[in-house]
Amino acid sequence: MNYQEVIEKIEHLPHLHEKNDLSYIRKILHKLNNPQDKVKTIHVTGTNGKGSTSYYLSNLLQKAGQKTGLFVSPYIMKFNERIQVNGQDISNQELVTGFKQVSNAIRDIRRQDPGFNLVTFEFEVALAFWFFAYKKCDYAVIEVGIGGEHDKTNVIVPEVSVITTIGLDHEKIIGPTIQDIAHEKSGIIKKNKPLVLGNIPSNVRDILLSKARLEHSSVYELGKQFKVQSREKIYYHDSDYYEFNLRPLVESYDIAVSLKAFSLLGFRLPKIAVEQAINQTQIPGRYQILNETPLIIADGAHNIQAVSNLLTFVRKHTSGQLHFLIGMMKDKDLQEVFALFKPNERIILTRIDYPRAAEKKDFPLNIQEKSEYISDYRQAFETAKEELNADDTLVITGSFYLVGAVLNYLEGN
Structure with a gap:
């Protein structure tokens, strides 16, 4: 098979199952020897800002010397952008190899379960986790597709969970109300794992905090445990203080959230290295x-x-x-x-x-x-x-x- 055939096959898979659960993705990952458990992860959701936050986190981890995977959606120019290691897109040949690995696992499952199949996003998620384990990544930053609890990426126990914002989008899938959306996104909060919250509306904040208490997850909120200001530059401070080149206000929130999540991983970088990692981050299709x-x-x-x-x-x-x-x-x-x-x-x-x-x-x-x-x-x-x-x-x-x-x-x- 060639690259173009692989893309066409993935994108022409069904888009929905009869039941909206994680049983299909868990089954394929088990057959692939659970690659999602072989790499440390950070899980990022939010109505807006989750892509930018994921890119900032990826660059910070690379600056810390970590081999870093990045899974984002949608792609802007080419499918390969969705799966990256150390800022490099998966190559066409690696994509073909990964496609064969996942396809072979599906074939093996069908020997006992002839009706088994994956939807497009499940195939992409399985391929990404396989690739990050194959490349022996230290960390992988995983951006949620839609929502949280029922999203096909929600098969990991991340080192840190991040919720950037809560707003109205995809109401027909995870709504219709903003409270419904908050409940769905709270599904990435995991037991005894820290949670970083960005610019969260007050009318849904308690939904996230209640889930965090239930999971014994320590919470770090923008504006409380860490702060950011945007004037002629972006100024971030908690226990550390940094200055960054001016970007849109919402980007300053994403920068702040990524810095707090990064600090919770225990890495220490010189001030200049942190500022370079953020200032040098180019986010496709964002301003x-x-x-x-x-x-x-x-x-x-x-x-x-x-x-x-x-x-x-x-x-x-x-x-x-x-x-x-x-x-x-x-x-x-x-x-x-x-x-x-x-x-x-x-x-x-x-x-x-x-x-x-x-x-x-x-x-x-x-x-x-x-x-x-x-x-x-x-x-x-x-x-x-x-x-x-x-x-x-x-x-x-x-x-x-x-x-x-x-x-x-x-x-x-």
């Missing part, structure tokens, strides 16, 4: 600058909380006209998201060729009326870019799928 003049930014914000944070940042730190190229999934809270935009902000709507991608008719009627719709995202990007003045800003946002498509287009892929 990613594609052009300086005029300013073009790509950010995969795809829910109310993330879009609100993005708008606050670009309005504060840019001048000139704001232009937005937006493509979203039709199952998102489109009405609420577009209510965040101001009348003088120019919006071009687009879509990628993906079943969940919103078409023109899916967007709120008032947004359809005031916005231009160009179905081909490449044409939409070129149109948006052509109309920029030197001091204007174009923001490509609404989904990681759109961001990834535009980035690949710019790379000629």
Whole structure:
């Protein structure tokens, strides 16, 4: 088999089982000799910020001399980004090898259980854990897919659990209320293992603290045991004090959470090494600058909380006209998201060729009326870019799928 065949086979697996539990992933991991237990892990969930936090943690661990795996989703430009070791994507050949390992394990299980199969995300999780054990990683930072308790990554006993934020997203799967979402995300809290909390709304904080008490998990909260400020720089302090290059406010929360989680692992690094690890971290599809003049930014914000944070940042730190190229999934809270935009902000709507991608008719009627719709995202990007003045800003946002498509287009892929 070649790389492309492997990707097509993984992505064409079913996406749901009849029952939403962890029995399938546990069965395949057992057949693979439980690779998830052979590497120390940090488990990261949250409505927003879990990807950024995972990247920061990975870089800190590498700076400490640890061979570090990283599992994140979704990928931005290429599938291989989802599984990394020491900042390097899994190679095409390693992906083929891992696919064969997991496929052989499925074949062996089917001898006793002919109907056994994995959904796409389970296959990816099993492949990642196999790869981290195969590469003899010291640590692996594991980003949750959706939720927590029922997420297919929730088969580990991590050294530290991290919950970055709680907000509304994926309500049809883990909602509908923010309290339901908090209960689901609290499922990664493990017995006698520390928990780091980021910017958690007060109306769900007690849900997480109650679960932590039940599990005898010590809790470290942003704003209490550790603090961060964002002015001309980012300032972090608990028992240590660090200064970092300015990033958006929400990124300062992710930096703070990753630093606290890292400190709980017992590593000690010189101040300059910590600051370098954070400042040098580049997070794909997060406030990613594609052009300086005029300013073009790509950010995969795809829910109310993330879009609100993005708008606050670009309005504060840019001048000139704001232009937005937006493509979203039709199952998102489109009405609420577009209510965040101001009348003088120019919006071009687009879509990628993906079943969940919103078409023109899916967007709120008032947004359809005031916005231009160009179905081909490449044409939409070129149109948006052509109309920029030197001091204007174009923001490509609404989904990681759109961001990834535009980035690949710019790379000629």
